[in-house]
Amino acid sequence: MNKEELYHKLKTLLTGKLILLSDKPEETIDSTLMALWHAASDSPKSVEEAVKLSLPELTQDEIDNLEELIKQRLNDIPLAHITGRQSFMGIELLTDRRALIPRKETEILGRKALELSMNIAREKNKVKVIDVCCGAGNLGLAIAHFNINAIVAASDLSQEAVDLTHDNISFLKLGERIKATQGDLFSAFETDDYFGKTDLIICNPPYISSAKVPKMISEISENEPVLAFDGGMLGTKIILRLIGEAPKFLTSGGWVVFEIGLGQGPFIKQLCERSEFYDMVETVLDDSGNVRVIQARKL
Numbered sequence: 001m002n003k004e005e006l007y008h009k010l011k012t013l014l015t016g017k018l019i020l021l022s023d024k025p026e027e028t029i030d031s032t033l034m035a036l037w038h039a040a041s042d043s044p045k046s047v048e049e050a051v052k053l054s055l056p057e058l059t060q061d062e063i064d065n066l067e068e069l070i071k072q073r074l075n076d077i078p079l080a081h082i083t084g085r086q087s088f089m090g091i092e093l094l095t096d097r098r099a100l101i102p103r104k105e106t107e108i109l110g111r112k113a114l115e116l117s118m119n120i121a122r123e124k125n126k127v128k129v130i131d132v133c134c135g136a137g138n139l140g141l142a143i144a145h146f147n148i149n150a151i152v153a154a155s156d157l158s159q160e161a162v163d164l165t166h167d168n169i170s171f172l173k174l175g176e177r178i179k180a181t182q183g184d185l186f187s188a189f190e191t192d193d194y195f196g197k198t199d200l201i202i203c204n205p206p207y208i209s210s211a212k213v214p215k216m217i218s219e220i221s222e223n224e225p226v227l228a229f230d231g232g233m234l235g236t237k238i239i240l241r242l243i244g245e246a247p248k249f250l251t252s253g254g255w256v257v258f259e260i261g262l263g264q265g266p267f268i269k270q271l272c273e274r275s276e277f278y279d280m281v282e283t284v285l286d287d288s289g290n291v292r293v294i295q296a297r298k299l
């Protein structure tokens, strides 16, 4: 069987069986097959990277391997766990069960945070950034990668997530400008190095209500950490702490910028506007007009 015939046969196998999730819009039947194909040939790529490359010829062992990987995917193992790769803002990252798979929608936050970091660096030459709830480290790493004037400190309550962030820091060779520490929200930063000296705080917090977490689709609930989703009874537990605690660490004119869940926009925006600590509050919408990011400036 030649390459085209094999591709057609395996695509038919996936069609109608593969469940595609709306929060991973980059995954289609074709892109999934291409990513699995590269993984089977021992050249793992994120799905977004895989679609840009031509498919290598496979040996019989690699074809057997590919058929096994397809089985795993049809058994709801996330594609990014099979390939061990996920693209975030165009950067290839390592990914596994230790942390949330970075989502496309979080690039809205990533792009806004990068823009703010660039503006600050233009004024001050350097920009000091904290990424709390860092997970795989995607947000802090993207800032460190694209803004050479950024110094980033990342933190997560989960030691496993911090370990994955460390792996990603080494993978991207960014160890000179980003470090990661385990801790509850800001607890790793309770020192004079950070009090009133942080230019930008980034956070993609857990924001799903506790009652909704067990009802999430099994591909997610069985493979990604609950801690990454559970935002307490109303989903806003960590967001409220973030809004309350961030000012202690920010410079005057510094920003806290964070992702929120669908429908949380009006309440959270109002909360920031009523806070005595912020003098400017702005929102960023997704393509459907939903508020997905809030940024608030310290007075």
Ligand SMILES: C[S@@+](CC[C@H](N)C(=O)[O-])C[C@H]1O[C@@H](n2cnc3c(N)ncnc32)[C@H](O)[C@@H]1O
Pocket (backbone or CB within 6 Å): 099, 100, 101, 102, 103, 106, 132, 133, 134, 135, 136, 137, 138, 139, 155, 156, 157, 158, 161, 183, 184, 185, 186, 203, 204, 205, 206, 207, 225, 227, 228, 229, 238
């Ligand atoms: C939605 S995930 C975001 C991960 C990553 N920043 C991203 O954008 O993909 C939320 C993260 O918050 C972490 N987390 C939950 N509660 C926390 C807390 N109290 N303090 C610090 N991190 C926490 C979880 O372990 C998880 O890694």
